Each structure stands twice: as C-alpha cells, then as structure tokens.
Amino acid sequence: MISLAGRDILHGWGKFVFTGIGLGLLIGVTLSMAGIYRGMVDDAEVLLDNSGADLWAVQKDTLGPYAEPSNLADDLYRSLQTLPGVARAANVTYLTMQVSPLTDDPATGDPNARARRAMVVGVVPGGFGEPGQPESLVAGRHLTRGHYEAVADISTGFRLGEQLRIRRHAYRVVGLTRRAVSSGGDPMVFIPLKDAQEAQFLKDNDAIVAQRRRSAANPAFNRPGQPQVLDAVLAAQTQSNSVNAILVRLTPHAYPDQVAADIRRWKHLSVYTRAEMNEILQAKLIATSARQIFMFLVILSVVSAAIVAFIIYTLTLGKIREIAVLKLIGTRNRTIAGMILQQAIGLGVIGFIVGKTVATLWAPVFPKYVLLLPGDAARGFLIVVIICVLASLVAIRAALRVDPAEAIGG
Amino acid sequence: MAELMTERAQGIRIEGLRKRYGRGDTAVDALRGVDMAVAPGEVVGLVGPSGSGKSTLLKCLGAVIEPSGGRMTLGDTSIYDEGWRIPDLRALRRDKIGFVFQAPYLIPFLDVTDNVALLPMLAGRPNGESRERARELLAALDVAHRARAMPSQLSGGEQQRVAIARALVNRPPVILADEPTAPLDSERALAVIRILNRMARQYQTAVIVVTHDEKIIPTFERIYHIRDGRTHEEAGEGRGLE
Ligand SMILES: Nc1ncnc2c1ncn2[C@@H]1O[C@H](COP(=O)(O)OP(=O)(O)OP(=O)(O)O)[C@@H](O)[C@H]1O
Ligand SMILES: [Mg+2]
Numbered sequence: 001m002i003s004l005a006g007r008d009i010l011h012g013w014g015k016f017v018f019t020g021i022g023l024g025l026l027i028g029v030t031l032s033m034a035g036i037y038r039g040m041v042d043d044a045e046v047l048l049d050n051s052g053a054d055l056w057a058v059q060k061d062t063l064g065p066y067a068e069p070s071n072l073a074d075d076l077y078r079s080l081q082t083l084p085g086v087a088r089a090a091n092v093t094y095l096t097m098q099v100s101p102l103t104d105d106p107a108t109g110d111p112n113a114r115a116r117r118a119m120v121v122g123v124v125p126g127g128f129g130e131p132g133q134p135e136s137l138v139a140g141r142h143l144t145r146g147h148y149e150a151v152a153d154i155s156t157g158f159r160l161g162e163q164l165r166i167r168r169h170a171y172r173v174v175g176l177t178r179r180a181v182s183s184g185g186d187p188m189v190f191i192p193l194k195d196a197q198e199a200q201f202l203k204d205n206d207a208i209v210a211q212r213r214r215s216a217a218n219p220a221f222n223r224p225g226q227p228q229v230l231d232a233v234l235a236a237q238t239q240s241n242s243v244n245a246i247l248v249r250l251t252p253h254a255y256p257d258q259v260a261a262d263i264r265r266w267k268h269l270s271v272y273t274r275a276e277m278n279e280i281l282q283a284k285l286i287a288t289s290a291r292q293i294f295m296f297l298v299i300l301s302v303v304s305a306a307i308v309a310f311i312i313y314t315l316t317l318g319k320i321r322e323i324a325v326l327k328l329i330g331t332r333n334r335t336i337a338g339m340i341l342q343q344a345i346g347l348g349v350i351g352f353i354v355g356k357t358v359a360t361l362w363a364p365v366f367p368k369y370v371l372l373l374p375g376d377a378a379r380g381f382l383i384v385v386i387i388c389v390l391a392s393l394v395a396i397r398a399a400l401r402v403d404p405a406e407a408i409g410g
Numbered sequence: 411m412a413e414l415m416t417e418r419a420q421g422i423r424i425e426g427l428r429k430r431y432g433r434g435d436t437a438v439d440a441l442r443g444v445d446m447a448v449a450p451g452e453v454v455g456l457v458g459p460s461g462s463g464k465s466t467l468l469k470c471l472g473a474v475i476e477p478s479g480g481r482m483t484l485g486d487t488s489i490y491d492e493g494w495r496i497p498d499l500r501a502l503r504r505d506k507i508g509f510v511f512q513a514p515y516l517i518p519f520l521d522v523t524d525n526v527a528l529l530p531m532l533a534g535r536p537n538g539e540s541r542e543r544a545r546e547l548l549a550a551l552d553v554a555h556r557a558r559a560m561p562s563q564l565s566g567g568e569q570q571r572v573a574i575a576r577a578l579v580n581r582p583p584v585i586l587a588d589e590p591t592a593p594l595d596s597e598r599a600l601a602v603i604r605i606l607n608r609m610a611r612q613y614q615t616a617v618i619v620v621t622h623d624e625k626i627i628p629t630f631e632r633i634y635h636i637r638d639g640r641t642h643e644e645a646g647e648g649r650g651l652e
Contacts (some may be wrong), residue, residue: 001531002524004517011519011560325515328474329576330504331532404503405474407515408465408588 005342024354030300031359039369044281052131053247065244085254091243092132093122102163119182122196131247140175151175153187185368197240309391316395327404344392421616422448427480440466442639448616458636473499508577510587514569516561547575567598596625
C-alpha cells in the first residue's frame with residue numbers, strides 16, 4: 001500500500017510548506033515564551049548559585065535580600081562565624097541602580113547612551129572564594145583594593161579598564177564575569193563593600209551639609225567644651241554600618257536546617273536555606289510573570305489548533321469528490337481517516353521543525369536570557385501532535401460523512 | 411477461482427428491483443420493478459429520460475444505496491434478496507464491481523500507474539504486483555506512455571481510458587459506467603465504447619453503460635429503456651463494434 005497522505009503532501013507541497021512555516025513561526029513564539037520562563041527560573045538559580053551561600057541571614061521578619069529590603073548591622077557576621085557548623089559568613093549588599101560609563105559614548109557623545117540598570121553588589125575586597133564574591137572571571141582580576149574598583153558582568157557591555165559612575169564615585173573595571181545576573185535578569189556589578197554601603201545609604205552633599213548644620217545646632221550634640229561629641233555624631237551620621245544580608249557557608253557535614261534554627265534563636269535574624277530562598281524567588285518574584293506567560297501559551301496553543309483545524313478542514317473539503325471515489329472503490333474509512341490524520345501530523349511536524357529552528361535562531365537576540373530546554377521541546381512536540389490530532393477530527397468527521405453514492409452523481 | 415468463473419458465466423441478473431426514496435407523502439418510487447440480465451462479455455446500454463431512475467439503478471447495483479425490494483445476483487451469488495446477502499459491501503465494490511463515471515475522477519495526487527494500482531493495493535496486494543497489473547492494462551488501453559504522468563497532465567480521452575483501466579484492474583465481473591462518454595467528442599466517445607467492448611470480451615465482464623449519448627446508442631447490441639422506474643428491453647443496432 002502506498003501512503004495516500006504522503007502523496008497528497010508531495011503533490012501540494014507548496015501549500016503544505018507555507019502553512020507549515022506559518023504554523024512554525026507560531027510554535028517558535030510559543031517555544032520562546034516557554035524559554036523566557038525557563039530563563040527567569042534559571043536566572044534565579046544562577047543568582048543563588050553565584051552567591052555561593054548555604055544560608056541567607058537577613059533582617060528579622062523580612063524576605064530579603066532579593067525580594068524585600070533588609071538591613072543588618074555590618075558587625076553581626078563575626079558572631080555568626082563562631083557558631084558551630086558555619087564555615088564562612090560574609091557581608092553583602094545588593095542595590096539595583098543605574099550604572100553608566102564615565103567616558104562619553106564615542107559614537108554619540110552621550111554619556112547616558114551606554115548607561116544601564118545593574119545590580120550593584122557590595123563584597124569584601126580580597127575575599128574571593130568567600131560567599132557573595134564574583135566567581136570565575138572571564139577577564140581581568142578580582143577586587144583587591146578597598147575602594148573604586150569594579151568587576152562587571154560581561155553583558156553590561158563595559159570593558160576592562162573602563163571607568164564607571166555609580167552615584168558620586170567613579171570605579172575602574174578590573175574584571176569581567178559571565179552570567180552574573182539578578183533574579184530580574186539585570187547584570188551584576190561588584191564593588192567593594194564600603195563603597196557599596198556608601199552608595200546605598202549615603203545622602204547627597206547638600207543633604208549632608210544640611211544635616212551637619214542641624215546637628216551642630218542641636219545643643220544635645222554640640223556641647224560646650226566637648227567638641228569630640230559632635231565629631232562622633234557627624235561621623236556616625238555620614239557613615240553607614242548596614243548591609244543587606246550575611247551569606248553563610250556551612251562546614252561540609254553541617255545540617256542547614258539545624259544551623260538556620262540556631263541563628264534564628266540566638267541572633268534574632270530571619271534565615272533562609274537554599275531551598276527556602278529558591279521558593280521565595282519562584283513564588284514572590286517569578287510567579288506573576290510565569291502566570292502571564294502561561295496565559296500566552298494557552299492562547300497560542302488555541303490559535304495554533306484553530307489554524308491547523310481550519311487548514312486541514314479546507315484541504316479535506318477540497319477533496320470531497322476524491323474521497324467519495326475512494327470510498328466507492330472500496331477504501332476503508334480507517335484508511336481515509338488515517339490519510340487526514342497523517343496530513344495533520346505532517347503539518348505539525350513541519351511546524352515544529354520550523355518553530356524549533358526559529359526559536360533557537362532568535363533566542364540570543366532577546367534581551368533577557370531565553371533557555372530552551374530539550375525537555376520543553378519534547379513536551380512542545382507532543383502537544384503539537386496532540387493539537388494536530390484533535391484539529392483533524394473535524395475534517396475526519398466531514399470525510400467520513402461523505403456518501404460514496406456522491407461519486408456516481410445524479 | 412471456481413466461484414469467479416461461475417460468476418463470469420452468469421453475469422448480472424436483476425429481478426423486480428424496487429427503490430423508494432423517502433417515505434409518506436413525499437416518497438418517490440424511483441424503481442418500480444426492474445428486470446435486467448447482462449451476460450459476461452456483453453455491453454448493454456441503459457437509456458431513459460431524465461429522472462427515470464438510471465442513476466438509482468446503478469447505485470443499487472453498485473451497493474452504495476439499498477434497494478427497497480427485489481433481487482440482484484452476480485454470477486450465482488445473490489447479493490440482494492429483499493435485503494443484503496453480502497456482509498462487506500465495501501469489499502464487494504472493491505473486488506466485484508468496476509466504476510466508470512462521466513468525469514474520470516482520478517485521484518489528482520497519484521500518478522497514472524498508481525491511480526490504477528490503488529485498487530489491488532487496497533485489496534491487499536503487494537505494490538509491485540499491483541503496478542505490474544496496472545501497467546498491463548494501461549498498455550492494453552494505449553496509455554502506457556503516460557504511465558508516470560499526473561492525471562492533470564492528460565487529455566480528457568486519456569483520463570477516461572485510465573479510469574477504465576482502474577475499473578478493470580481488479581478483474582471485476584461487472585462494470586458500471588454512468589455516461590462515460592458525455593464530455594468526449596464523437597470519435598473519442600466511440601473509441602471508449604470500443605475499448606469497453608474489447609475489454610468486456612477479453613475479461614468476460616458484464617458491462618452496463620448508462621447514456622444519453624446519441625453518438626454511441628447505435629453501437630449497443632442490446633438496450634434497456636427505462637421509463638417511470640420500469641425497464642423495457644430492446645434490440646440495439648449493434649453497429650460500431652470494432
Ligand atoms: N436521494 C434521493 N432522494 C429522493 N429522491 C431521489 C433521490 N435521488 C433520486 N431521486 C429521484 O428518483 C428519481 C430517479 O432519479 P435518478 O437520479 O435515478 O434519475 P436519472 O435517470 O439518473 O436522471 P438523469 O438522467 O437526469 O441523471 C427522480 O425522480 C429523482 O428525483
Ligand atoms: Mg443520472
């Protein structure tokens with residue numbers, strides 16, 4: 001027996017291929033949407049991976065540092081380090097802000113042309129290997145000096161040796177990392193902790209001057225004969241002693257839940273394990289976007305199904321005469337249904353190949369990370385096939401209703 | 411095979427065949443007792459005015475509509491006797507009856523050979539053997555040189571010959587042709603009738619040709635006239651055979 005579906009497709013391949021390409025673009029969009037979701041999940045995972053922490057200690061009763069603001073005293077980490085099971089504890093600050101190159105853009109002369117949002121991470125200089133530090137650099141070196149150096153993610157577009165402006169200060173890029181991103185997909189820029197604290201908590205010059213004037217005018221601070229009191233107050237006001245979180249790395253055999261419970265009890269902090277942190281990121285930061293994307297996936301599936309159904313139905317109606325003849329000369333219903341089904345699946349296969357190809361081709365062009373998982377592709381293929389099968393049912397019904405007597409005519 | 415021979419030996423017999431469409435007030439008695447007999451190797455004409463029941467008779471014989479009463483026999487096999495006597499009408503159509511229509515109705519996405527070979531393939535014969543049979547018939551019908559062409563690339567007459575090859579390929583004891591020459595000019599129409607006669611004799615097939623076509627009516631040796639659902643047999647002029 002020959003494949004009737006195959007012969008029909010070959011005979012009218014132009015129609016098939018063009019329809020398949022149209023469907024393929026739609027499937028490509030669908031796969032990309034799924035890829036965007038996977039990218040967000042992966043960004044969150046990467047963020048947690050890159051932090052190198054087993055536990056996150058944050059301000060009591062907050063979901064910090066990624067999902068909510070959190071402030072801690074920057075000397076607390078010392079006491080955490082003494083707890084059993086803790087290998088390292090390191091201060092870290094996170095702040096998403098505008099980072100721009102100091103030099104004007106050579107093409108446009110506009111200093112803001114290459115400015116971009118980045119997650120500025122404050123880490124202890126010289127502490128590489130400790131939690132929170134940038135990992136495996138692709139170029140340059142780690143932060144070693146206490147001030148005005150930066151390690152930037154390569155996706156910021158900043159170059160080694162270039163100077164960046166963050167708030168009031170300029171920072172020289174001494175190293176580049178790859179795939180260091182926030183959960184929102186913003187690239188990271190690592191700077192020394194002290195600078196980051198200042199950037200985060202420091203007021204602008206006018207505000208400082210005004211505050212100094214106010215403090216000097218306050219007799220409680222400015223006591224006659226005791227000028228050192230005012231100096232201390234002013235120093236305390238202009239300095240920041242806060243960080244956003246303490247990243248804790250455990251000793252090899254420690255139980256994360258046990259250590260977390262200890263920290264909660266003794267230090268009055270909120271502590272999250274890796275699994276809990278992941279849950280926070282997924283549930284608080286990604287969940288809404290995920291539902292949004294899921295809605296799109298549903299709509300795209302319905303649209304694809306409608307297109308396949310319509311095309312297959314039209315193709316079948318165009319063959320009513322031939323189907324009547326096939327039935328008259330003794331073709332089984334099963335054979336005719338099989339022919340239509342195979343064509344629908346054929347259309348789906350062409351569509352899927354086109355879709356997978358274009359999704360792969362255009363993934364790098366997306367501004368945020370698009371992660372195309374083979375598992376998603378396999379699931380997508382299965383769904384496409386199921387949709388095609390369902391969509392062909394209407395056409396099959398129409399074909400089975402054809403009366404072989406129609407072939408004989410009046 | 412013995413069964414086939416006896417079928418061939420006795421051709422088609424129709425006795426008192428009736429067909430009523432619908433019921434109640436709107437019922438139409440399209441056939442009111444048709445009697446007909448066609449011997450193997452014989453080609454008979456079936457003529458009659460419009461609405462007289464010609465297509466209805468072919469549809470009953472072709473087992474695509476059910477008669478309301480009477481008897482139909484192929485060879486010594488009763489296929490209808492106040493009810494179907496054959497369980498698988500689809501197989502009956504595939505194996506025992508060849509159809510030729512006014513338009514050739516070839517399958518547009520199959521080439522000429524496969525259009526013909528499709529029937530034996532549907533009956534479960536291997537592709538090679540089916541195509542071999544198809545090629546044999548195409549040669550007998552003078553269209554072997556177009557064997558690889560698609561139907562849309564053939565002339566009307568060539569298409570009709572391919573359709574005849576398709577009707578013959580399963581060596582059915584019966585061929586039913588509904589106005590097979592209508593779209594053809596008189597020369598081609600006569601050629602088609604000649605071919606049907608030759609094939610009928612060669613394969614001992616009983617052929618019924620429904621026609622309005624004045625050009626070919628004189629070629630039949632026997633003609634059934636059908637009027638108001640009843641048949642009247644008449645001797646034809648029997649000219650134009652070969
Ligand atoms: N499906 C049907 N339902 C009801 N009546 C029908 C049906 N098919 C045919 N008839 C009626 O049966 C009668 C015979 O019809 P039939 O098609 O057999 O005529 P015919 O001899 O083939 O005519 P023509 O030469 O015009 O093709 C006509 O009166 C027709 O109206
Ligand atoms: Mg008719």
